[in-house]
Structures are given as structure tokens and as C-alpha cells.
Amino acid sequence: MILGLLKEYGTETRVALLPETVKAFTDLQVEVLVEKGAGASAFAADADYEAVGAKIASRSDVFAKAEVLLQIQPPADEDIQKIKDSQVWISAFNPLWETDLVKKFLDAGITTFSLDMIPRTTRAQAMDILSSMATVSGYMAVLEAAVKLPTFFPMFMTAAGTIRPANMLILGAGVAGLQAIATSRKLGAQVQVFDVRSAVKEEVMSLGGKFVEVEGATEDKAAGGYAVEQTEDYKKKQQEAINDHAAKANVVICTAQIPGKKAPLLIPKEAVERMKPGSIIIDLAASSGGNCELTKNDETVVHNGVSIIGQSNYPAQKPVDASRMFGKNVLNFMKLLIGEEGALNLNFEDDIVKGTCITHAKEIYNERVKSVIETK
DSSP states (O other): OEEEEOOOOTTOOOOSOOHHHHHHHHHTTOEEEEETTTTGGGTOOHHHHHHTTOEEEOHHHHHHHOSEEEOSSOOOHHHHTTOOTTSEEEEOOOTTTOHHHHHHHHHHTOEEEEGGGSOOSSTTGGGOHHHHHHHHHHHHHHHHHHHHSSSOSSOEEETTEEEOOOEEEEEOOSHHHHHHHHHHHHTTOEEEEEOSOGGGHHHHHHTTOEEEOOSOOOOOGGGTTOOOOOOHHHHHHHHHHHHHHHHHOSEEEEOOOOTTSOOOOOBOHHHHHHSOTTOEEEETTGGGTOSBTTOOTTOEEEETTEEEEEOSOGGGGSHHHHHHHHHHHHHHHHTTTBOGGGOBOOOTTSHHHHHHEEEETTEEOOHHHHHHHHTO
16 A cells, blocks of 8 residues: 655645654554655654655645545545546545535545544544544643633732633533643643533542533433534523523633534623623634634634633644544544555455445445534
């Protein structure tokens, strides 16, 4: 197999593979072509890749020679035209949301794998890029809030009096939320956490957070650990509880998302207007509409003195460790595609391979993606 590592575009600073992970591929007899400068923004020089056996090539050469094309972001429109139907494209392109892109892949007959669709099973944990990148996001969200909040996070006992600790509300106790709890508690904030999944209560409490309970939530074990749509009665009770807690919070971190759907609205405009001036809302669901009504993706909106930060790519702000984690996930996944002597082996009998495959031979392989597209 010839694996082509492509340089990211736009503001993305990560790279899908650092040299240390490329070495693991070359040890598996996979030839790796690295686009010139691919790792520069993650502080990995071309010489570092060459030192572990990779070859540096131009972008056009990577597209021309590689059997498998790898990057983090979805392909740009001009790149889709360069991909041959004999090649395999691997990235994270949110197919449940980006259905138009899936249709382009389908029309072009390209075999694609979306790493954000890896089944969330025990066997696939070491391949789970969503968890890895959510860890970075939860950590970074708290640090940004701590820097921008006009008050301290911890309680201070000083000669000038006692400084009260910051109050934080975290919406969603997935990986990002749990990391946010841990980081906030280390910095001394008081943390309250809301999630529709009662199963996360013990994890929240073990990290020092206080779990906000609203009775009547709908849970679905088949949802792969994600939250699911709730009844209107529950949504009303949920909203009242969130509004009350948000009004007392100095910081609100929003992490709630539902795959393939617009992020649930949890912080309406009127809730923002009840918050204290100087408070911070950080919305990690900004790319799918946001949990706050006033969120704008990649922008900071100030309303009545409250800053609403729409940020959905914190991992790009920690490019080295984020790339290291992403690359290890990629390696663990691609070991399922590497056959004898480094040959490409698309084994669709493997549930992880089939679940992560979005398009192949002009068919949609992932059942969830197929269902979403058929209903549109």
C-alpha cells in the first residue's frame, strides 16, 4: 500500500500523522508519501518524516501515486476532482451532517472512510478520534474561560478579603464535558453539570462536579453513548432548570450534540440576558448550530456584557498533542485495512471497517448515513 499524507488547508494546524506514527506504518511495510510541508504547523519538519522512511512529494504527486489519501479535514471541492475511483479517501467529514459531500463521493465512485463514524464500541476505543479530540476541546475551553473571565477561578483567602470561587455550568457530560469538569476543578471552580443521560452521574461526581438532575429523560442504549431527542414535557422542565443555573454561573460550557442533527438549543437569548455581565459562554457545538441561541461559529458575540464564544476546533490550538492522539487513532484503525506485506485489504466483514466506510462502489455502506440521505 502507498499511503499519501496530505497537508491541511485553512486554519487547521494539525496533521493526520506525526513522524513517530509514520514510522509505525513503514514498519508494517506501508510506503508513506508525505506532501511537502504537511507537518510544518504541527512542528514536524519534512526531514523528520524522511528520517523514519517516508518520502516527501508534491501535492500532485501524492494524488497521482497514493492508493490511500489521508488528511483530517474533508477534501476541498477541487480535491474531489483529483481523487480517482481506484483510490481510498480517509478523513473526518461528518457525513451525517455533510450529506451533499457524501453525494459527491457517491457520484464520483470514490471509496471513503470517515473517522468520526468509527463505531463507539469497546473494541474501537483505541480508534475513537471523537473522544481524543473532545479531550482537547474540553481542556482548552476551560483554559480560555479562565483567561477571559474577569474574576478568578479558585477561592482565595487574602489580606484584602476572601475571593469566592467561580461557578461553572457544563452542559453535556461526554468526553469534552468530563475533561472540562476535571480541568475546572483543578483550577478551583465550583462545577455543576447537566446531562440527559443519568448513567454519567457517577462519573461527574467522581470528578468533583455536582450533577443537576431533571426527571423524565429519554435514554437509548442503541445511541452509542450519545444523547437522544427528548419529549416536549421534558424539554420544558430541562429548560427551566438550565436557565436557573445559567443565571448563577460565571462560565457555561456547552458540549451537547446529536449526530446528524442540529445541536439542541439549551441557552436561549432570555437565559443569556439573566446572566451576570462579564460571564462567559463557550459553545463547543458551534459548528452544528450551537447550544446557545446567540452562538456564531468561529466568532465571539457579546450580548449584555456576556461573551458567547463559538469554537468548534480547539484541537487546532494544541497541534502537537492533538496530532499525536489523532495519528494513533488512525494507526489503530488502519491496521484493520493493512494486509500481508503492507497490502491494502478492505475487509467489509469487519464491523468497524464497514461501519466507518461511507461510500464504496457507488453505494452508501454506512446504514445511518444511508438512512439520513434517503429521508432528505
